[in-house]
Amino acid sequence: MSHPSKHLLAIEGLEPPHIADLLDLAESYALLNRSGKTQRDLLKGRTLINLFFEDSTRTRTSFELAGKRLGADVINMSVSTSSVNKGETLLDTASTLNAMQCDLLVIRHAQSGAPALLSQKVDAAVINAGDGTHEHPTQALLDALTIRRHKGSLEGLIVAICGDIAHSRVARSNIHLLTTMGSRVRIIGPPTLIPADVARLGVEVFHDMKAGLKDADVVMMLRLQRERMSGGLVPSAREFFRFYGLDAEKLAHAKPDSIVMHPGPMNRGVEIDSAIADHPTRSVIGEQVEMGVACRMAVLDVLARRLPRNR
Ligand code: ASP
Ligand code: CP
DSSP states (O other), X not given: OOOSSSSBOOSTTOOHHHHHHHHHHHHHHHHHHHHTOOOTTTTTTOEEEEEESSOOSHHHHHHHHHHHHTTOEEEEEOGGGSGGGGTOOHHHHHHHHHHTTOSEEEEXXXXXXXXXXXXXXXXXXXXXXXXXXXXXXXXXXXHHHHHHHHHSOSTTOEEXXXXXXXXXXXXXXXXXXXXXXXXXXXXXXXXXXXXXXXXXXXXXXESOHHHHHTTOSEEEEOOOOGGGOOSOSXXXXXXXXXXXXXXXXXXXXXXXXXXXXXXXXXXXXXXBOHHHHTOTTTBOHHHHHHXXXXXXXXXXXXHHTTSOSOO
């Protein structure tokens, strides 16, 4: 089944075959990457611009690598030294890049909905690399691929997503993807960090880690998104760790072969204990980063197929 849109703005709205196709293609790119080979003719002559209005290590670098491995010309626009600082708006910035005939525009922005707005104004295919508290679709894809590689399938798995759900676009994209693919999703966190209407997304809500982690196949930890919090929603990092930080004692309630995930960046000692983050068999955090490159290659590949040949 071909991808339903010219853009990738969200996981919400994708159907199981769309997601499965992207994951299958990403799996083949993961193998290609491990073999050390590239496929530099696929995006030859195409231009990809990374436009990040928020900080990033993994997402921006992996889109750059993904684009280069497929042969695109990749430009990382430095927003902090751009004319945005002279008062140029998001839309005028995008129109400027559009006039340079950019084919693929990867955008991260603090405002939920910014990539969708942009997609209506530019000719390029727009990829959401994280918008406010809304979605981070390629993160959910790389998480799903990592889970699938360990558990075989997403169907029927118990996945516990823990911590700051309210401000996390990673949680939202993962909830949409995992429920669509038949996983049982539990969310765990203090009431101040769980959105009131979240149960309508088809998840079970827990405020106690031990109860929520019971028999989980996958434990996904999230960073406190302090940059998006107004007021003191969390008493102190120490207290948060005591109740919601993942350590060996709490992890013992999950299945013995459960895997531990974190999208990064981690705050060790706040949402996750170092011994768990670095656990040689349970932690798959490094593999998530590796799968990030493969998934972004798959997304670029699929969207490039829908681009007009000569712009
Ligand atoms: N890197 C992820 C994001 O940008 C998660 C995080 O920052 O905690 O949403
Ligand atoms: N997981 C993630 O999006 O990481 P960055 O913020 O470093 O891109």
